[in-house]
Amino acid sequence: MRSSPWRAVGLALLASLSGLVLVLRARAEQPRREAEQRGLRLRMERAVWLHEATDHGDTARLPTLPGSPPEGSRRLAVEVSIFNPRAMPLEFSPGELRLSEGRTATEWRATTDVSRPFTLGPGELLFLTLGFDVPRTPAPLRLLWARGEERIALLATRRPLGAEAREPRGWPESxxxxxxxxxxxxxxxxxxxxxxxxxxxxxxxxxxxxxxxxxxxxxxxxxxxxxxxxxxxxxxxxxxxxxxxxxxxxxxxxxxxxxxxxxxxxxxxxxxxxxxxxxxxxxxxxx
CATH class of the missing domain: 1.10.760.10 (Cytochrome c-like domain)
Known part of the structure; x- marks a missing residue:
């Protein structure tokens, strides 16, 4: 029994639409440095993995200071600015930002003493520095802004290797x-x-x-x-x-x-x- 040419066309169209959905989804998941959700505009100003006490080997350990990451963890410091362009006050909570490991769906919230939401008045701009303490993991990480039901990726990164697991990078001598x-x-x-x-x-x-x-x-x-x-x-x-x-x-x-x-x-x-x-x-x- 021969297949109808219209059936073949329909299957081809379905495959094209499925491919388009995947492309659009991939674009939506690409990290964006600036984003807007529920009235607030957020911009990621800077993100850097901070120094770890074991980075220089056992013979040159740095003292553990109050507020330092737990032993074996590495801190990602993130600076963001949040702007309220609306004519009414809006709230922003530090808990809206989280670091996610896609492989295990593990998420880390920011290490901060401020858990209550900030209220931004009309036209107000807030600068905020947050730290995420991440244990050893080779998996890719994404910084997400979850406000309501939507989750926007702001950064894709990996936790740098510490001295305990460092492998030669193969940098040239000159x-x-x-x-x-x-x-x-x-x-x-x-x-x-x-x-x-x-x-x-x-x-x-x-x-x-x-x-x-x-x-x-x-x-x-x-x-x-x-x-x-x-x-x-x-x-x-x-x-x-x-x-x-x-x-x-x-x-x-x-x-x-x-x-x-x-x-x-x-x-x-x-x-x-x-x-x-x-x-x-x-x-x-x-x-």
Whole structure:
């Protein structure tokens, strides 16, 4: 018995519609840096995995401070801004943001002392920093904004490996083996990765708060270790912050080890690494 040509056409149309549904669903699940739900607009300003006490090995453990993540956990720090464009007050709860592991459907709420909702008046803008403490897992993670029935993905990430499970990344020995770097892209990464919080803006020589100032790094970096260019020195320091402790930190005090800087070799791609280094070694226009 031969199949009707109309039946074949119907099956083809059904397959096309099914494919379209899958494409639309995939697009809907793609992370969005900005989103709007139930009157509020949310923008993810920055997200970075913070330093873990075991990152530098058993011989250089950092003290566990009050409010630190539990042993074996890693904290994802997220900065968001929430804006109320409506003419009436609206509430936002920190519990609306959660980190989800899709493989097991496990979710983590933010570690915060503030559990009550915030009330945003008309035209009010709120900046909020939240931390998510994540145990060891190799599974992909998604930051979700759940407001009402809708859940919008804001970020896709993975928990960086800690020192207890680190495998060699296979980074080349020479910075010259990295891709060509973009100083403009590196400037954006310098802010997004939180470098500015410790080292200050490169345009201000005295803006450093914790680590050494990097404002004149394109000059000073080449004098730190004999035979190393500023780019090579930056590269080795990003891979191993304790390889060399800078001589001067804010207030004229000597820098001390172990360095609190994260191991960026765990979380940066080769292109990101090249971009950050290009930004650090590019002379400032006002120099």
């Amino acid at each position: 910075v010259g083996e990295l891709p060509a770097g973009s100083a403009g892209s590196g400037a954006a990464l310098y802010d997004r990765l939180g470098c500015v919080a410790c080292h200050g803006a490169l345009e201000a020589l005295d803006a450093a708060r914790v680590g050494p100032s990097l404002g004149a790094f394109f000059q000073a970096g080449s004098t730190r270790i004999a035979g190393l260019s500023a780019a090579q020195y930056a590269y080795e320091s990003l891979l191993n912050p304790d390889a060399f402790i800078a001589p001067a930190c804010p207030g004229g005090q000597p820098c001390v080890g172990p360095s609190p800087m994260p191991l960026y070799g765990e979380v940066l791609s080769a292109q990101d690494m090249a971009d950050v280094i290009a930004y650090l070694v590019t002379p400032r226009t006002d120099e």
